[in-house]
Amino acid sequence: MKINCIIIESNPKYLNALQRYCYENDDLNWMGSYKNPLEAIDTINSFKTVLVFCNIGLLEANPTKFTQHLKGNPMFVFRSKTNAALTRIKGLKTIESIQGPITAQTVKTVTKKALKILDFSALMETNIFPTDGTSLTSSKAIMVKYGHEAYQVSIDDITYIQGMQGALRIHMVNTPPVRTLMKITALEEKLDTAKFVRIHPSFLVNITRITAIQKKKVKLNDIYLPVSDSFKPSLLDRIGQFK
Numbered sequence: 001m002k003i004n005c006i007i008i009e010s011n012p013k014y015l016n017a018l019q020r021y022c023y024e025n026d027d028l029n030w031m032g033s034y035k036n037p038l039e040a041i042d043t044i045n046s047f048k049t050v051l052v053f054c055n056i057g058l059l060e061a062n063p064t065k066f067t068q069h070l071k072g073n074p075m076f077v078f079r080s081k082t083n084a085a086l087t088r089i090k091g092l093k094t095i096e097s098i099q100g101p102i103t104a105q106t107v108k109t110v111t112k113k114a115l116k117i118l119d120f121s122a123l124m125e126t127n128i129f130p131t132d133g134t135s136l137t138s139s140k141a142i143m144v145k146y147g148h149e150a151y152q153v154s155i156d157d158i159t160y161i162q163g164m165q166g167a168l169r170i171h172m173v174n175t176p177p178v179r180t181l182m183k184i185t186a187l188e189e190k191l192d193t194a195k196f197v198r199i200h201p202s203f204l205v206n207i208t209r210i211t212a213i214q215k216k217k218v219k220l221n222d223i224y225l226p227v228s229d230s231f232k233p234s235l236l237d238r239i240g241q242f243k
Contacts (some may be wrong), residue, residue, distance in 0.1 A: 001026060001029065001118070002026075002029045003028060003029065003050040003051055003111070003114060003115065003118065003205060004028075004029045004031050004041055004047050004048060004049045004050055004051070004053075004168050005028045005029065005030055005031065005032050005049065005050065005051040005052065005053065006032050006033065006034065006044060006049050006052055006234075007022065007030075007033040007034070007052075007054075007055070008018060008033075008034050008035075008037050008052060008053070008054040008055060008058055008059075008115045009033065009035070009053070009055045009058075010035045010050050010055060011055065012100050013101075014055070014079070014102070015033055017101065018033075018053055018102055019033055019104075020197045021103075021107040022045070022053070022107065022111070023105045024104075025107055025108065025111055027111050027112075027115060028051070028107075028111055031043055031049055035058070036058075036183070037054070037058050037059055037066045038065065038069075039057075040052075041066070041069045041070065044070060044072075044157045045069075045070065045071040045072070048072060048075045049072075049074050050074055050075060050114060050118065051074065051077065051111070051114050052075070052077070053102060053107075054076055054077065054078055054079070055079055055080070056078040056079065056080045056089070056097075057080060057081075058159075060089075063089045063090070063091075064091075064214055065092075066090035067089070067092060068091075069181070070091075071091050072144070073094045074093065074138070075093050075094075075114050075117065076092050076093060076094050076095065076097045077094075077095060077097075077098070077102065077110050078094060078098065078225075079099070079100070079102050080097070080098075080099060080183075081099070081100070092174065095110060095113055095114060095117065096109075096110045096113070099171050109123070115163070122222055127231075140154065140155055140156070140167075141153060141155060142155065143147050144170060144178050144180045145180055146178065146180045146181070147180050150171045153170060153172060153178060155180060155192075155195070156208070157173045157174075157175065158170060158171070158172055158196075158222060159172060159173060159205070159206055159209045159220050159221075159223070160203055160204065160205040160206065160223075160225075161184065161187065161196075161203070161204040161205075161237075162177075162203060163184030163201070163202045163203070163204075164202070165180050166181060166182075166183060167179060167180065167182070167184075167198055168181075168184060168187060178233075184198075184201075184202070187204070191204070193238075194207075194238075195208065197231075197234060197235050197238040197239075198226060198231050198234065199218060199225060199226075199227045199228065199231050199232075200225065200226050200228045201228065203226070205218060205225065207238055207239065210220075210239070213227075213235070213236075214227075217242050
């Protein structure tokens with residue numbers, strides 16, 4: 001994946017060097033260079049620019065005028081002549097602040113950092129994602145996002161998952177339930193079908209946690225969950241395959 005980047009720099013020496021570093025980086029798609037930050041806004045917004053290499057001195061005079069027109073949440077790499085000038089600008093996502101010129105190695109380092117942030121952000125958008133970077137069907141644990149926090153949950157510890165109008169409550173062994181915003185059908189498609197089975201529009205259960213099956217219910221230790229007629233054939237089929 002290539003990420004779009006631009007340069008906001010007034011020093012010709014630094015500008016030429018940065019342009020070369022960006023052009024030579026296989027992970028970057030250089031979209032242009034600007035001496036005036038306000039002239040860069042259209043490019044940032046139109047081409048979904050992700051990474052901005054910027055001389056912080058060019059923004060200090062009127063940062064609000066620049067930030068109020070930005071769309072999305074581009075990442076900024078700021079440079080300054082002195083360390084004292086490297087202050088964060090409110091409303092901008094700063095991933096690196098550098099005193100002096102930005103080197104080729106710096107460009108490589110911040111690009112890798114930006115890619116990791118993008119990958120993690122994409123995973124977090126799903127609210128539930130594997131801890132090992134593979135897939136939910138093969139991972140032994142998942143991270144469950146709720147609000148600004150993510151909780152680690154062992155797949156084997158899940159007893160059942162309850163759907164509640166666009167939200168999920170994940171019930172586990174000896175642990176309080178964890179809630180997240182996700183539809184039960186979306187999670188069902190991601191989990192290992194050999195281990196998890198849908199028994200009801202609102203319930204997805206871990207087959208290994210089922211201790212008994214009745215005509216209209218399944219038992220998970222001391223908990224009884226309803227089984228819908230439409231899901232019962234699939235449940236019995238999965239139980240047979242599992243055994």
